[in-house]
Amino acid sequence: xxxxxxxxxxxxxxxxxxxxxxxxxxxxxxxxxxxxxxxxxxxxxxxxxxxxxxxxxxxxxxxxxxxxxxxxxxxxxxxxxxxxxxxxxxxxxxxxxxxxxxxxxxxxxxxxxxxxxxxxxxxxxxxxxxxxxxxxxxxxxxxxxxxxxxxxxxxxxxxxxxxxxxxxxxxxxxxxxxxxxxxxxxxxxxxxxx
Amino acid sequence: xxxxxxxxxxxxxxxxxxxxxxxxxxxxxxxxxxxxxxxxxxxxxxxxxxxxxxxxxxxxxxxxxxxxxxxxxxxxxxxxxxxxxxxxxxxxxxxxxxxx
Numbered sequence: 001x002x003x004x005x006x007x008x009x010x011x012x013x014x015x016x017x018x019x020x021x022x023x024x025x026x027x028x029x030x031x032x033x034x035x036x037x038x039x040x041x042x043x044x045x046x047x048x049x050x051x052x053x054x055x056x057x058x059x060x061x062x063x064x065x066x067x068x069x070x071x072x073x074x075x076x077x078x079x080x081x082x083x084x085x086x087x088x089x090x091x092x093x094x095x096x097x098x099x100x101x102x103x104x105x106x107x108x109x110x111x112x113x114x115x116x117x118x119x120x121x122x123x124x125x126x127x128x129x130x131x132x133x134x135x136x137x138x139x140x141x142x143x144x145x146x147x148x149x150x151x152x153x154x155x156x157x158x159x160x161x162x163x164x165x166x167x168x169x170x171x172x173x174x175x176x177x178x179x180x181x182x183x184x185x186x187x188x189x190x191x192x193x194x
Numbered sequence: 195x196x197x198x199x200x201x202x203x204x205x206x207x208x209x210x211x212x213x214x215x216x217x218x219x220x221x222x223x224x225x226x227x228x229x230x231x232x233x234x235x236x237x238x239x240x241x242x243x244x245x246x247x248x249x250x251x252x253x254x255x256x257x258x259x260x261x262x263x264x265x266x267x268x269x270x271x272x273x274x275x276x277x278x279x280x281x282x283x284x285x286x287x288x289x290x291x292x293x294x
Contacts, residue, residue, distance in 0.1 A: 007196045011204040018208055018231050022215035027223050034227050041234050048201070048245040050253050053260075057237075060260050065230070065267050069223075072271040076223065076278055096217060097210055104206055139250045140257070147254075151261040158265030165272025191282055 003047065010043040027073065035066040052133040201242030208235035222274055222284040226267070233263045 017037035021030045038061040045054035130138060140148055212235060215228030237256040244252025274284060281288055 003196055007200065011207075014204070015207055015211065018211045021224075021227050021231065022211055022219070027221065030224060030227055034230060037231070038234065041238060044201070044204075044238050045241055048241045050241045050244065050256075053237075053241060053253055053256055056257065056260060060264055061230075061234075065264060068267055068271060069226070072275060073223070075275045076284055093214065093217065097214070100210060100213060101206075108202075135250055136253060136257070139254060144254050144258075147258060151258055155261060155265050158268040162268035162272045165269070166275050188280070188282055 006043070006047055010040050010047070014040045014044075027076075031066065031069055031073065034069075035062050038062050038066065049132055051131075052136045198242055198246040202239055205235045205239035205242070208238065211235075220286045222277075222286055225286065226270055226274070229266070230263065233259055 014037050017033045017040060020033035021037065024030050024033065039058060042054040042057040042061075045051075045057055209232060212228045212231030215231060216225060219225055219228065237259055240252040240256040240259070242252075244250055244256075277289075278284055
């Protein structure tokens with residue numbers, strides 16, 4: 001009963017929050033709604049007995065990613081509305097959504113009909129009696145150790161790239177073709193003079 | 195009783211919302227937000243499968259997806275700041291350098 005209420009509460013709120021993200025005109029509202037949605041998704045994870053992942057979700061998404069977006073938005077003029085010229089009609093979007101749903105049904109129908117059973121034989125005895133964070137740690141550092149190290153290297157690369165791209169002098173050294181550069185400069189000057 | 199199907203339905207609804215955002219919005223920052231929504235909806239699906247099949251592999255996948263999302267944000271936001279410094283706009287249409 002409790003699970004039922006929690007599930008419907010979390011799913012309704014998450015869908016509402018993400019709809020706000022997608023539909024709102026103001027980027028600041030969108031960011032706040034996204035942060036709220038992230039926290040609500042961690043609610044799903046706790047509901048699914050994935051305690052560790054729920055905590056990671058809160059720390060990484062709401063703590064790191066959304067803070068990064070918040071800092072990034074200080075570089076932009078968020079009060080200036082981006083004029084979005086949307087030419088396509090609603091029918092196009094309807095067809096998009098319909099085709100996406102159709103693909104999902106096509107792919108998932110065989111699985112649902114067969115009622116695929118898992119073979120969870122692999123590491124079941126290894127994690128017997130461990131609670132979720134312990135089990136995650138055991139699996140992560142035995143079966144997925146190489147991937148874990150690769151993820152660490154990837155995060156390091158991403159950090160260096162972020163520092164290089166956002167630091168001050170780099171925008172003059174990372175260039176496009178020279179002519180494009182001139183065109184962009186002119187456009188920028190025109191926009192400045194307005 | 196909540197079954198796996200419930201979670202997968204919620205996951206696909208969220209995925210469709212993210213997809214609509216990616217297709218519809220022209221603000222580059224909002225495009226990044228929509229990408230986050232897509233990744234999160236997939237995470238819900240993975241964790242639900244991990245629970246109902248009693249296998250932790252789904253949680254591991256979700257874990258690595260979170261790592262990928264974090265690095266994607268770092269690189270993407272760096273590029274976006276660079277673009278804003280150059281052109282003063284974060285409109286998607288400003289990226290049409292090729293006049294096709």
